[in-house]
Amino acid sequence: MDRRLEPKTIYGLKLVGLLGMGLSAVAIGYGIPAVVPPFHLEPLALGLIYVIIALGLNIVNGQAGQFSIGHAAFAGIGAYTAGGLSTMVAPRVFHWQPNTPPDLDSPGVILFFMGSLLAGGIVAAFFGYLVGIPTLRLRGDYLAIATLGFGEIMRVTLENTPALGGPLGLHDIPKFSTYPVIGIAVVLTILLCRNIATSVPGRCFVALREDEIAAESLGIATTKVKVNAMALSAGIAGIGGGLLAHRLGSYMPVDLNWIKSVEFVLMVVLGGSGSITGTTLAAIVLGMLPHEMLQLTKFPWLQKLIGNKMVVYSVLLIVMMLVRSLWLKGSWELSFEWMRQVGRKVRDLWTRYRGRGEGSADGE
């Protein structure tokens, strides 16, 4: 930070970063299915998709310091939009016959699927924008209640919309969300969120969280920033929702339940409210948790003790509060800057260690 990096170094690091991202996408897409035991593959896929939704929420709840408990609804909007396109429009476009599995590998179908994901994101962002305009004038608890209300309204509306399956929701959504697709989506989302956090929008969000009045006095258009944060956040969650629908194969109004929203909030909070790294890890762990807990049936006494995921959540939250100093409002990220610091520390320790071994004459 105090030392200005040469442009060459910056571009070098960028290249390394992009390469790393590409490798991660490949690792998720092809490495995980090859290595991880099949039993864990499904929960892990869900956990990875939750990363996208949680990272979306992290923008509003973590970085911008607002409080939305409506993100299951934004994910749901994305899921219904993308899922609806895949179940109602795609069969007509590609002349799929009922009862024969569609060919999911043709370029046209893949393009259509990507388009439907994007459409889900855009519709969700639009709703985020709509919710943002009136509610972001509210603060703290009121905003939480308003977004909660929005989520419930969406759920009830979907339950009563026969065209979208009513309470049974959408079925037979083609399972496009394979591991490679998830890998690419997760990596792109992380990259986007990282770029947001390290540039003007991220700075505006943090300013908003830290002190709104100071922020606006420094030329930051706070209302616009809030609405944009909400739209961006909802849009990302919407894309996650679309992926989720195409993984699960069905999507129902109950998936928009506010409890689901609370789970996303938990991922962000456990991840350190603002930290992309933390939120990513927390989303994977919490996303896998309910399924992995099915294993507990092997240990009846343990299952009796912590057999409900809500119990686990509560314990995690309490532990987190006890060791809160480690979280530090999401200030820690896995980054080159951090690696450099660690590297410097290791070098210092090493020279000191060597210095002690060889006597004090050793200068460097």
Next chain:
Amino acid sequence: MASEPTPIGDAGAVLEMRRVSRYFGGLAAVKNLDLSVMHGQIHGLIGPNGAGKTTLFNVITGANTASSGAVLVDGRDITHLPPHAINHLGVARTFQNIRLFKEISVYENVRTAATWRGGYGWLHGFIQGLTFERREAAIHDQVLQLLEDFQLGHRAREVSRSLPYGEQRRLEIVRALATRPKLLLLDEPAAGLNAAETDELMALVHRILEQYDLTILLIEHDMRLVMEICQAITVLDHGEKICEGDADQVRNDPQVIEAYLGQGDMVDASDQ
């Protein structure tokens, strides 16, 4: 709203207020105030507690909108603009009770303020290509320069909340300067500082004035500071202007003496 053309008033007035009032319910925190602040001056704003000084700042910066009257910056009507737009026109401020971005570093505090002048949009931020890197490098240099100029360079990495009080005040001024204002409003910059620190502050204010072509309007209870560095002083009481002039005129004005005597000692009427 502002349909009438706004002729440029006094030549050289950076800030002009015309019969500005601000009511809170029935209370007139600022009442029928006329004020001109001349380019390049340090203009003091004094008055007993509750006189309406901070409210006046809030009206100028858009945090509170004037109930009536007009506020002009460089001849431009800003009465009904939102705070960020007023800042974009060159007005920056500090706060009576410091409002730093507490949990982020000193460097980030200043960089955040330099943000909107950074000259790139959100899309550049998403992509982070060439333009982005170039603009960011420029912002980075500016921020470091500012921090060095105001002896905060060695604090750059520290969380702003952990700075000593005097440095927090200084950082808030630096942060305001990062938006490159032409009018800087300082709300009790010497509050809580000891005599030595106050002297430092006075030197600092002079330096700012010389180094950055700007105008300063400052609220202060420390009369030594006000009398020493302000070329013009406006005295408020109960929201109204009761006196205006240079240090001598203000010091000897019977109304001013009365307003302060009603309150107590004129020399030190600062909060706690």
